[in-house]
Amino acid sequence: MTNFSTLKRNSSIEKLESEKFDLLIIGGGITGSGIALDAISRGLKVALVERYDFASGTSSRSTKLIHGGLKYLQNMDIPVVRETGMERAIVYKNALHLVHPIRMNFPIIKGESFNLLTLKTGLSLYDRLAKVKKEERHKIYNRQKTLENEPLFNRETVQGSGEYVEYRTDDSRLTLEVAKTAFEKGATLLNYAEVIDFIKDESSKITGAVVKDQLDQKIFKIYARYIVNAAGPWVDRVRKIDGGLDGKYTVPTKGIHIVFKHETIPVQKFTYFQHKGRLIAVIPRGDKVYVGSTETLYKYDMDDIHVQRHEVEYLIECLHSIFPSLKLDLSKVISSWAGVRPLIGEDGKSPAELSRHDEIFESENGLITIAGGKLTGYRKMAERVLQYIEKKEVGTFSKSRTDKIKLSGAQFNSADEIKEYIDKLYTQYQSLQISKENIEEFGYRYGSNTEKVIEAIKEYNEKYSNLEERSVAAEVKYTIENEMVATLSDFFDRRTSYLLFDPDKMKRNFHVVTREMATILNWNQQKVDEEVKRMEYIINKTTNFLDEEGVQTN
Structure with a gap:
């Protein structure tokens, strides 16, 4: 099986260009990734494109909780409480290394x-x-x-x-593991790929999308029977490419x-x-x-x-x-x-009537949009999209199977099994002098894929005498080759969360990550300078806040 690798982008683009898909999903957050996994597990041919990185929008900026919907009891929103309460048990079971x-x-x-x-x-x-x-x-x-x-x-x-x-969860890694699982089951997914136009037939029905690769500026086309807009807060931007906003809109x-x-x-x-x-x-x-x-x-x-x-x-x-x-x-x-x-807002309704539920609406040209919803309910949102599409089909799809699908890295049956796996790796690789704390950190980040990270550490054993630098460099290699990392922020923010939860470690290893990424991805000096400048801007945003006039203050 091909790795979910940035180094394989060209072959992914070739596949997107040359094949016709049942479903093209726009948006690589938890909603879009969840739809991709549901659809591919039912036997549909699935493509997904994301304008930036997976989980780079709302799906990495939540409270990082798989909520049971307790706060909805105040409004007596019983169906939401029931659904989210039951869903969180499924999300936990299928992502034991990420949901605690x-x-x-x-x-x-x-x-x-x-x-x-x-x-x-x-x-x-x-x-x-x-x-x-x-x-x-x-x-x-x-x-x-x-x-x-x-x-x-x-x-x-x-x-x-x-x-x-x-x-509690790591929202960006949960999204990534859902996307990765969809890929492992046969979906074609690509980050840094922006939809810039739609392809329509003579009756103005959408039959595909024109996509721009943000990394090398190449423009290509993807054809699909159904196109789902799952761009989160940006769904209206995608709808405007189709022609405009009628009725409902996002706030x-x-x-x-x-x-x-x-x-x-x-x-x-x-x-x-x-x-x-x-x-x-x-x-x-x-x-x-x-x-x-x-x-x-x-x-x-x-x-x-x-x-x-x-x-x-x-x-x-x-x-x-x-x-x-x-x-x-x-x-x-x-x-x-x-x-x-x-x-979700609607023409003629006041701001107080904004809906917090997920809703599906379709344009005259056939663009299906899903908006609203919460991290916890991503599986059910995907199921509702597939049910919506199924009504348009002559035949019927098989039922959703995602409640039984363990995510990539989650090949465990209990929390105790994760601890046993960590202990086993610590004993097995003692010659590499990896601390137990470091292996635990990997275990609860990469789950059952941790051994691949340790194999990368083994490759870097001669290159780095500093154990922390060796460990971080190995993570860079692993995440580029297996998790579609293409930028410094992909690595520091969404794959490792060092930006948010270990900024000191990020600063200590900034030069190591930059050097390794530049080597593996063959960046020239201009690209290195652009990436460093962009990452420095992002770091600055996390600790400097805007005043009322929009001026940064410490």
Whole structure:
């Protein structure tokens, strides 16, 4: 089987040009990748193109939780709670190395909408709707026990708490593994490939797309029976290429997250709390803690979204309200991210009526668009798209099988098997002096593909005396050859998350990654300079925030 490799781009483009597909998907986020996996597993011939990198939009900028839909109980949105609650168990089972159960602490705060009775009622209903396993069902704690569980809580306002299970994930890697699994099953996927026009027959029905390869500027055509626009917040941009917007449209809302060292916010537990009605998550991840999210309507550059100073100050204010003893300011933020999600608006409806559900709509020319939805529900969104297309077919498709498909890297049957695999690799490769911590990091990033990374380390053993540099260089080689890495930001941001969660390691190894990538991908000096400049701009964005006038401040 051919690797999912940037070095094989030309052969992928040749295949896209020369063959006719049943389905062409525009957008390589979790929605598009999920549709590709569902369709290919049903026997359709599938192509997918992504304008930038896989998960480079909303799918790498979420709160990184596989939510069970608890917050939808406030609006009594029972079907969403039921579906997302059950879906998260499937996502967990099929991506054990990336999805981790966590016990979420939900404090009851004086003046907010929950009290002990309503929280217990809500969590009990949630347990039933989501079919939560017995050992994972909620617990309710009184004020004293709550403050013992989390001594940092505000003693003046916290009146008790509930504890329930959520699942933490790495959203960009989850998206990548879904895309990679679709590729392994026969789909043809290409990043840095932008749709610039549609091909239409004499009756104006769309029969294909004109695509521009963003890396070498080549323009080529792809033909398909059905074209699905799954470009997230950018779906309307794709719809305009088709001819315009009628009826429904997307309304982008922006959310930001900020990252601290754990010693700065030394919480004992994962926490989800209300501040003036807004739900805020405080999520430990290794020796870091991230906090978010905000939600505001967004009307600016969709391709260059910045965190604003007042947004960071708002989140710090929220933190001070729940953890009053902490001394927090902007200087303690080590990184941040911002993203937009598409809500659905409709002509004649007010902003208050924006839909948070996923919806499918089709243009007169046959462009099928799916928008809205959440990370947790990506499988069901894909299923609904295939059901929509099936209604147009003479025959019928086989049923969706993705609930049974373990993702690439997830060839485990339990969390214990992952630990056993890590122990085995540590013993097997002791001669390479790879630390147990390093192998664990790889195991929970690459899963059952970790051994391929270690084989790359073996290749670099003579070249690098510094063990960290050797390890990172091997990751570069592996991700280029197996995960379609084509730029510095692909590697530092979406494949490894060093940009967000280990910026010091990123800075220490910046020159190593740049040199290895330039060698493997045959970059000339101009290309190296462009990549370094672009990555420096991205790094600067994570720690410098815009003021009201759009000027960067530290």
